[in-house]
Amino acid sequence: MAAITILIADNLKTLLQIEKNFLMRAGFEVLAAESGPKAVELAREKTPRLILLDLEMRELDGAAACAAMRGEAALAKTPIIIMSSTDTPEIRDRCAKAGSTECVVKPHKPEELLGLVARILSIGERKALRVRVVFSVTGEMNRQRVVGNAANLSATGLLLVGNETIPLGSVLDLQFAVPNMDHPIKVKGKVVRVGWSPDGTCEAGIQFADISQADQKEILAFTSS
DSSP states (O other): OOOOHHHHHOSSSHHHHHHHHHHHTTOOEEEEESSHHHHHHHHHHOSSSEEETTTOSSSSSHHHHHHHHTTTTGGTTOEEEESSOOOOOHHHHHHHHTSSSSEEEHHHHHHHHHHHHHHHHHHOOOOOOOOOEEETTTOTTOOOOOEEESSSBBBEEEEEEEESSSOOOOOEEEEEEETTTTTTTEOOOOOOEEOOOOOOOOEEEEEEEOOOOOHHHHHHHHHHH
């Protein structure tokens, strides 16, 4: 699968390099810009899947760069996240008026940045296609493994649909295959929400607990294709 392209812009060169390297190790193709004008130029040329802009860039800050990008038809619906060192109503309002998808406090750790990327790429792009899942409750050694369907698959979790009632807070051993992957994904997941559909089937919201970056990348590539 082709790597998902992310554009990240920050005028702090050292931080930009750390962020770029971390996202590249996670399997993304990363475009890096050290200024607002360069970010706008790269966005126009490469049309990345996701754009991350530092608000406090000199010459052309993140909000102004976002507004310039939204003037391009090819970037009209691209997720653009503006990252700010502070969070105030005035900043959020300015970013919203510039056309940003979201304004967030700048992540302090690379792992937090990856979590942000996974969340944004999953919003609005989850496949309606149901993936078959084999699961069992962790620790219940004599319990038969059960087959269900996964809807709303994302890099951080899924909605497990089936006839088996699953208690809230349960930890599950999950196994499922994503199309075009050469191996099944095996991961633990915690049940964070339980409900029932009109036809009586159980719908359990599952949050992945220990998914690898490689598997997360494959899911992102599938859900955003």
